[in-house]
Amino acid sequence: xxxxxxVAIIGPGNIGTDLMHKVxxxxxxxxxxxxxxxxxEGIRRARERGIPVAIGTLAPILEDPSIxxxxxxxxxxxxxxxARLLEKAGKIAIDLTPAAVGPYVVxxxxxxxxxxxxxxxxxxxxxxxxxxxxxxxxxxxGATYAEMVSAIASRSAGPGTRQNIDEFTRTTARAxxxxxxxxxGKAIIVLNPAEPxxxxxxxxxxxxxxxxxxxxxxxxxxxxxEVQEYVPGYRLxxxxxxxxxxVTTIIEVEGAGDFLxxxxxxxxxxxxxxxxxxxxxxxxxxxxxx
Amino acid sequence: xxxxxxxxxxxxxxRDGSHPMGHAFTAEQIGAVAAGLDDAGLEYIEVAHxxxxxxxxxxxxxxxxxxxxxxxxxxxxxxxxKLTALLLPGIGTQDDLEMAAGHGxxxxxxxxxVTEADIAEQHIGFTKKRGMEAFGFLMMxxxxxxxxxxxxxxxxxxxxxxxxxxxxxxxxxxxxxxxARVAAVAAAVTVxxxxxxxxxxxxxxxxxVAALEAGASYLDGTCRGLGAGAGNAQLEVLxxxxxxxxxxxxxxxxxxxxxxxxxxxxxxxxPQVIGTNALxxxxxxxxxxxxxxxxxxxxxxxxxxxxxxxxxxxxxxxGGQEDMIIDVAYQLSQRKGASTP
Numbered sequence: 001x002x003x004x005x006x007v008a009i010i011g012p013g014n015i016g017t018d019l020m021h022k023v024x025x026x027x028x029x030x031x032x033x034x035x036x037x038x039x040x041e042g043i044r045r046a047r048e049r050g051i052p053v054a055i056g057t058l059a060p061i062l063e064d065p066s067i068x069x070x071x072x073x074x075x076x077x078x079x080x081x082x083a084r085l086l087e088k089a090g091k092i093a094i095d096l097t098p099a100a101v102g103p104y105v106v107x108x109x110x111x112x113x114x115x116x117x118x119x120x121x122x123x124x125x126x127x128x129x130x131x132x133x134x135x136x137x138x139x140x141x142g143a144t145y146a147e148m149v150s151a152i153a154s155r156s157a158g159p160g161t162r163q164n165i166d167e168f169t170r171t172t173a174r175a176x177x178x179x180x181x182x183x184x185g186k187a188i189i190v191l192n193p194a195e196p197x198x199x200x201x202x203x204x205x206x207x208x209x210x211x212x213x214x215x216x217x218x219x220x221x222x223x224x225x226e227v228q229e230y231v232p233g234y235r236l237x238x239x240x241x242x243x244x245x246x247v248t249t250i251i252e253v254e255g256a257g258d259f260l261x262x263x264x265x266x267x268x269x270x271x272x273x274x275x276x277x278x279x280x281x282x283x284x285x286x287x288x289x290x
Numbered sequence: 291x292x293x294x295x296x297x298x299x300x301x302x303x304x305r306d307g308s309h310p311m312g313h314a315f316t317a318e319q320i321g322a323v324a325a326g327l328d329d330a331g332l333e334y335i336e337v338a339h340x341x342x343x344x345x346x347x348x349x350x351x352x353x354x355x356x357x358x359x360x361x362x363x364x365x366x367x368x369x370x371x372k373l374t375a376l377l378l379p380g381i382g383t384q385d386d387l388e389m390a391a392g393h394g395x396x397x398x399x400x401x402x403x404v405t406e407a408d409i410a411e412q413h414i415g416f417t418k419k420r421g422m423e424a425f426g427f428l429m430m431x432x433x434x435x436x437x438x439x440x441x442x443x444x445x446x447x448x449x450x451x452x453x454x455x456x457x458x459x460x461x462x463x464x465x466x467x468x469x470a471r472v473a474a475v476a477a478a479v480t481v482x483x484x485x486x487x488x489x490x491x492x493x494x495x496x497x498x499v500a501a502l503e504a505g506a507s508y509l510d511g512t513c514r515g516l517g518a519g520a521g522n523a524q525l526e527v528l529x530x531x532x533x534x535x536x537x538x539x540x541x542x543x544x545x546x547x548x549x550x551x552x553x554x555x556x557x558x559x560x561p562q563v564i565g566t567n568a569l570x571x572x573x574x575x576x577x578x579x580x581x582x583x584x585x586x587x588x589x590x591x592x593x594x595x596x597x598x599x600x601x602x603x604x605x606x607x608x609g610g611q612e613d614m615i616i617d618v619a620y621q622l623s624q625r626k627g628a629s630t631p
Binding site: 147149151154157159162163164165166168169170186188189190191192193194198201203205207237238243246248250 | 347348349379380381383384385403405406408409411412433590605606607608609610611612613614616617620
C-alpha cells in the first residue's frame with residue numbers, strides 16, 4: 001500500500017473530533033496533529049489516541065512539511081487568519097467554517113474541477129445535502145429556481161450555527177446557484193427540538209425548463225448513489241415527482257455515528273464530505289507518484 | 291385587577307390573514323385595510339407574508355407582491371399606529387430587516403419556535419441598532435412547559451426585546467395552559483408580555499382574556515379573525531369584549547367593526563369558520579399555517595387530511611415545516627398502497 005497522506009485538524013470541538021474519527025479509519029489519510037487554542041476535551045480525546053497536539057500555536061503543523069492537508073473546524077474569523085498561514089506554508093486548507101476564502105466544494109459536483117486550489121470551502125451542511133440534488137436535476141432538466149428546506153434536530157445545532165443563522169441561509173442559497181446551476185436559489189432552515197431527536201431531512205424544490213420525470217429521477221438516483229459512497233446514511237425519502245414544471249423531492253441524512261450521534265446527519269455530511277475531499281486529493285497524488 | 295388597565299392591541303390581518311388569502315393581498319387591499327385600521331386607532335399594524343419577511347417561497351407559498359411592495363402600500367396610510375413586520379430567523383435574514391427599516395417599519399417581531407429563542411439574537415440586535423422596536427415572539431407555546439417558556443422569554447429580553455409574546459400557533463391551548471405560560475413569563479421578565487391566539491378550538495378570545503388576567507398587556511387580533519387555521523382572535527369581537535371587561539384600548543369600536551365588515555369581509559375567499567381540518571389542528575396541536583397545504587397534499591396523494599394532521603402532531607413538527615406535510619402524505623400513501631392486495 002502507498003504511504004498515507006498526513007493531515008492535521010485545527011479546532012478540537014465536536015466537528016473536529018468527528019473529523020478525527022473519520023481520518024483515523026481512512027485508508028488514505030493519517031492523523032498527524034490536532035491543534036486547539038487551549039487545553040480542552042477535544043485535545044484530551046486526541047492525546048488519548050496518541051495524536052500529537054498543539055495548543056495555542058499552529059507552528060508544529062506549519063513547520064512540518066510532511067503534513068499536506070489541514071482541516072479547519074474553528075470559526076470564519078479565525079479561518080481567514082489561518083488561511084494565510086496555511087497557504088504560505090504550502091498546505092491545502094479544507095475549510096469547514098463559513099469563511100469561504102476559497103471556492104465552494106461539494107464532492108459529487110465539482111471536486112474534479114478544483115484540482116490545484118489551495119483552499120476549499122465546504123459550504124454548509126444543508127449545501128452538502130442539497131446541492132448534489134439541485135445539480136442532478138439541473139443537468140437533466142435545466143433549473144431556473146431551486147429552493148431547499150433543511151430541518152435539523154435542535155441538539156445538533158451548536159452555538160456557532162445559532163448565533164449566525166443568516167450565514168447558513170445566505171451561503172446555502174448562493175451554493176444552489178453557483179454549484180447547483182439554478183438561476184436563483186433560496187434556503188430555509190428549521191430547528192426541531194423533538195425528543196428523541198429527528199434525523200436531518202432536506203426538501204428540495206426545483207423549477208425546471210424540461211419537465212421530464214424519467215430523466216430527472218434517473219439523474220437524481222445516480223447522484224444519490226455517488227453521495228452514499230462517502231455518506232452511507234444519505235437516502236431519498238420522497239423520490240422526485242413533478243407538478244407542472246416543479247420538481248419536489250425529500251432526502252434524509254443519517255449520520256455514521258462516529259463521534260456525533262446518528263441524528264446529527266447535518267454535521268456528519270459536512271465532515272464526511274471534507275474527509276472525502278482529502279481522500280480524493282490523496283488518491284490523486286498517489287496515482288501521480290506511482 | 292381588571293380596573294381600567296390599558297391593553298395594547300396589534301392587528302395582524304395583513305400578515306396572519308395572508309395565509310387564507312394565499313399570500314395574494316393586492317396593494318389596493320393593503321392600503322384600504324391599513325388605512326381603516328389606522329383610523330380605527332390600532333397601535334400596531336402588521337404587514338408581511340404570512341411566514342414573515344422573506345417568506346415568499348414554494349414551501350410557504352409565493353407572494354403576489356414582494357415584501358417591499360406590501361410595506362410600500364401600507365406605510366403612507368399608517369400614521370397614528372406603528373407599521374410592524376414579522377421575521378422568522380432561518381427564513382428571513384438581516385437583509386430583510388434592513389429593507390423593512392427603509393420602508394417605514396417601526397416594529398419588528400422576531401419569531402422562533404418556543405425552545406429556540408437563541409437563534410434570534412442577531413436579528414433582535416440588528417432591529418434595535420436600526421432604531422426599531424423589537425418584539426420577541428415564541429411560537430407553538432404549547433410545546434414547552436411554563437418554566438421553559440419563561441426561560442426563553444428571558445433570553446429574548448436579554449437580547450434587547452421590548453415586548454415578549456407567547457403564541458398559541460396551533461390554537462390548541464386551553465385557558466389554563468395560557469394562564470400558566472403567560473404568568474410564568476410575566477413573573478420572569480420585566481418587559482411587557484403579549485399573547486397571540488388562534489381559534490382552532492374556538493377559544494381565541496377567551497384565551498386572550500385569560501392572558502390578560504395572567505399579566506399580559508399586549509394582544510393580537512385580526513379583522514373577521516382572518517388568519518391561519520381557523521384564524522385568530524377576531525379583532526372587532528375582542529375590542530367589544532375588552533370594553534365590556536373594563537379594559538382600555540385606543541380602538542374605536544364602531545370603526546373597527548366597519549373595517550372588518552366593509553373592507554375585509556368582501557376580500558375574503560371563504561368565511562373564517564372552524565372546519566374539520568382546523569379543528570383537528572387544534573386538537574392535535576399542529577401549526578395553523580399547515581391547513582391549506584394539508585388539504586392540497588391529501589388530494590395529491592389520495593390520503594385523508596385528518597390522518598396527515600394527526601401524524602404531523604405525533605411527529606412533533608414545528609412551525610415552518612410545511613415540507614413535512616408532503617413527507618407524511620407520501621409515507622401514508624405508500625403504506626396504503628402496500629396494504630392494498
